[in-house]
Amino acid sequence: MRIASPAIEVENLRKIYRVREGGSWRGRTREIVALDGISFAVPRGQIAGFIGPNGAGKSTAIKILSGILRPSSGLVRVGDLIPWENRIAHVARIGVVFGQRTQLWWDLSVGEGLALLRDIYGVEPDRFARNRARLADALDLHAIMDQSVRQLSLGQRMRAEIAAALIHDPEVLILDEPTIGLDAPSKLAVRAFVRDLRREQGTTVLLTTHDMHDIEALAERVIVIGHGRILADSPFEALRATTLSERRLEVDFIGTPPVFDLPPGAKETERDGRSVTITFDPRQIPAPALVAHLGALAGLDDLRIGRPAIEEIITRFYADHAS
Amino acid sequence: MKPRAYLTAFGLQWKIGLRYRIAVVAGLVAQMWFGAISLMAYAAVYHHAPDVGAPLTLRQAMTYTWLQQSLFTLLPLGCLPAVGDAARTGAIIYDLLRPVDLWNWWLSASLARLLGNAVPRAVLLACVAGPLAALAGLGAWSLAPPASPGAALLAAASFALGALLSATIVMLWNVMTARTLSPLGSYAIGTPLAVLLSGMLLPLPLYPEWARIVLVLQPFAGITDIPIRLYLGASLPGGPLGALGVQIFWLVAMTLGGRLWMRRIIDRLEVQGA
Numbered sequence: 001m002r003i004a005s006p007a008i009e010v011e012n013l014r015k016i017y018r019v020r021e022g023g024s025w026r027g028r029t030r031e032i033v034a035l036d037g038i039s040f041a042v043p044r045g046q047i048a049g050f051i052g053p054n055g056a057g058k059s060t061a062i063k064i065l066s067g068i069l070r071p072s073s074g075l076v077r078v079g080d081l082i083p084w085e086n087r088i089a090h091v092a093r094i095g096v097v098f099g100q101r102t103q104l105w106w107d108l109s110v111g112e113g114l115a116l117l118r119d120i121y122g123v124e125p126d127r128f129a130r131n132r133a134r135l136a137d138a139l140d141l142h143a144i145m146d147q148s149v150r151q152l153s154l155g156q157r158m159r160a161e162i163a164a165a166l167i168h169d170p171e172v173l174i175l176d177e178p179t180i181g182l183d184a185p186s187k188l189a190v191r192a193f194v195r196d197l198r199r200e201q202g203t204t205v206l207l208t209t210h211d212m213h214d215i216e217a218l219a220e221r222v223i224v225i226g227h228g229r230i231l232a233d234s235p236f237e238a239l240r241a242t243t244l245s246e247r248r249l250e251v252d253f254i255g256t257p258p259v260f261d262l263p264p265g266a267k268e269t270e271r272d273g274r275s276v277t278i279t280f281d282p283r284q285i286p287a288p289a290l291v292a293h294l295g296a297l298a299g300l301d302d303l304r305i306g307r308p309a310i311e312e313i314i315t316r317f318y319a320d321h322a323s
Numbered sequence: 324m325k326p327r328a329y330l331t332a333f334g335l336q337w338k339i340g341l342r343y344r345i346a347v348v349a350g351l352v353a354q355m356w357f358g359a360i361s362l363m364a365y366a367a368v369y370h371h372a373p374d375v376g377a378p379l380t381l382r383q384a385m386t387y388t389w390l391q392q393s394l395f396t397l398l399p400l401g402c403l404p405a406v407g408d409a410a411r412t413g414a415i416i417y418d419l420l421r422p423v424d425l426w427n428w429w430l431s432a433s434l435a436r437l438l439g440n441a442v443p444r445a446v447l448l449a450c451v452a453g454p455l456a457a458l459a460g461l462g463a464w465s466l467a468p469p470a471s472p473g474a475a476l477l478a479a480a481s482f483a484l485g486a487l488l489s490a491t492i493v494m495l496w497n498v499m500t501a502r503t504l505s506p507l508g509s510y511a512i513g514t515p516l517a518v519l520l521s522g523m524l525l526p527l528p529l530y531p532e533w534a535r536i537v538l539v540l541q542p543f544a545g546i547t548d549i550p551i552r553l554y555l556g557a558s559l560p561g562g563p564l565g566a567l568g569v570q571i572f573w574l575v576a577m578t579l580g581g582r583l584w585m586r587r588i589i590d591r592l593e594v595q596g597a
């Protein structure tokens with residue numbers, strides 16, 4: 001009987017980097033608090049997304065969970081292993097993709113690389129053949145199996161990288177910025193694959209991104225991280241209901257914009273020459289109604305609707321937490 | 324645990340080493356050239372001072388030189404290029420993500436790389452400097468066969484230990500590279516040390532008498548100098564078994580020390596970015 005313990009447990013995890021400033025000697029050391037006491041647990045079979053701006057501490061957390069970095073303090077269990085203490089046993093059970101690095105061998109073809117990983121992980125021939133066929137179908141690798149990794153486009157390479165991380169059937173898949181730099185079709189392919197993987201294999205997935213769309217497409221669970229702290233940890237729907245629903249409207253007026261009142265749910269956030277930026281909650285005031293409201297006030301030249309950047313959401317979380 | 328993985332690492336680097344056939348030929352030409360120049364220098368020295376009391380005869384010095392030249396790429400000149408690249412690009416974190424003993428994993432690769440480079444060259448050069456040179460009427464300048472069947476046996480064991488010892492020194496360069504995240508330091512230190520202390524520049528037996536004992540006890544002597552002297556049947560302080568003992572001592576000491584050092588470095592490794 002298997003006890004349904006969480007796939008990943010993290011408790012009060014801290015990581016402080018010490019960097020020397022100035023020359024390599026004589027310089028003072030400066031401390032960078034990359035993780036400032038984070039705690040969370042991911043149940044088996046969940047897709048959890050870490051989201052946060054650059055420098056938030058996402059990769060640091062990923063490296064500790066992967067067993068390649070020791071934390072300054074705190075507790076981590078993946079399965080029932082402490083990653084950095086049982087490195088070899090731990091890494092045999094996980095698959096990791098760092099979006100900005102390659103784990104395949106530049107001089108080899110994709111197929112040769114996978115065969116090498118088979119030997120490294122000791123995957124039995126039957127299982128290897130099955131997994132290779134399944135991954136090649138799902139990630140559309142058949143055409144590039146014999147190409148050398150050096151010649152692949154970024155999108156092709158990322159698909160091959162994901163196959164490489166899964167050839168040994170890991171229980172936990174860790175993806176650090178898997179869609180960074182990819183074109184739109186490749187992003188969609190990666191997202192669709194991860195979703196199916198969860199559904200068909202029950203793999204636990206932890207991914208980091210600073211692309212809101214990744215989270216929207218994939219994660220049932222969102223952990224917002226900023227300055228080394230967890231700012232929010234909630235089901236995706238809950239996050240959507242609060243922060244993510246917010247939209248921004250930028251309006252260019254013909255001539256100087258008038259001073260105006262806005263309907264409930266909308267608020268002016270910036271004014272610069274002829275343009276005014278308004279943030280609004282579409283559930284309280286739908287975009288067409290807001291535009292109609294503005295159009296009645298003065299002549300409009302141009303309109304742009306978008307989402308607040310992730311950095312803005314984080315800033316807002318900070319403001320909320322401070323109060 | 325999984326010897327297959329280490330064989331795989333070995334196979335990969337062996338293949339990469341063999342891939343550079345042009346480098347093999349170019350290296351060969353350079354080594355023949357240096358070899359020939361050294362031979363002429365020795366011939367001149369031995370001719371003008373026939374009784375210098377050198378521990379090698381002229382004939383032995385010539386064979387020493389050919390063997391040494393043919394094994395140039397067996398020297399630990401710096402880190403394994405794959406480790407250097409991985410450290411520079413940050414891909415080194417994937418090496419830590421493999422369920423293998425990192426020391427044995429890199430050691431297998433380093434050994435394969437050394438052998439993949441050295442074996443083809445050594446075979447080619449031995450053919451050219453040995454039987455071919457003799458057939459061409461340059462027998463006096465050629466590479467002589469082992470002194471005796473016993474010498475051949477001892478030399479074979481010693482060459483094997485020498486290759487392993489060299490790969491173990493490369494491991495120290497690899498750990499240093501992981502520490503500094505750049506391969507440059509390992510080359511800056513490794514190349515002069517290896518060239519000087521292995522006897523590549525001047526055969527170790529030809530150094531002044533007071534230096535000889537120290538030179539044969541240091542680890543780089545075990546790579547090519549000791550095996551070659553056993554091949555020649557030349558005298559070694561402590562005898563042939565003592566010489567093998569020196570090789571084994573360094574192998575064990577460097578493995579133990581190197582593994583400890585690697586654990587410390589890996590525990591502290593912080594790869595920035597991504």
Ligand SMILES: Nc1ncnc2c1ncn2[C@@H]1O[C@H](COP(=O)(O)OP(=O)(O)O)[C@@H](O)[C@H]1O
Binds near residue numbers: 059596597
């Ligand atoms: N090896 C390192 N040495 C020093 N500081 C580091 C190192 N790696 C990351 N940092 C710092 O730690 C913080 C968190 O970085 P990181 O975990 O890479 O964030 P993210 O992946 O969210 O962008 C940043 O301020 C970064 O500059």
Ligand SMILES: [Mg+2]
Binds near residue numbers: 058059177596597
């Ligand atoms: Mg990152």
